[in-house]
Amino acid sequence: MRGRGRHRHCGHGDGPFRKGGFRRTAPRQAVLEVVREADDYLAADEVYRRVYERLEGIGIATVYRTLQLLTELGVLSRIVSDDGKALYRVADEEAALHRVVLVCRRCSARRAVPASDGALGEHLRSLYRTIENDHEFTVEQSLHQLSGLCSDCSRISHGGSPRL
Ligand SMILES: [Zn+2]
16 A cells, blocks of 8 residues: 655655746646656546645646646656556656657647657757757756648648558
């Protein structure tokens, strides 16, 4: 059995929202910490139960909305269990801090790409180092939303047939 952990939300200073103003981001912070501490997928109602222990009075709708938002942002990953329940867990620690989202201006498709892996991760870390050196500003979180054309729409606008 897990302890109640009532006071554990009082900031270890390691969360992605640590500088964001506690009041405004409290639900996000609490949801993220509950899911992170679980070490396994958690059902939405269980997330709500545990968040409520930390933020008494929080509404179930707020918790569900927060889960949905964090999933859209790529911070949490969501699966559906055999009995149809939505289950959540943290997608990846660095993904929680740095995100890249590609948005197609034509079909509005949104795609989150991993911002911490491979060449892209290298480029971003280099970008943040440059900002730190040149502008004396430490980057802790980032959200890059890039607008353009997805591969399907790009094919259409180049005059090719989209699908054969
Ligand atoms: Zn498109």
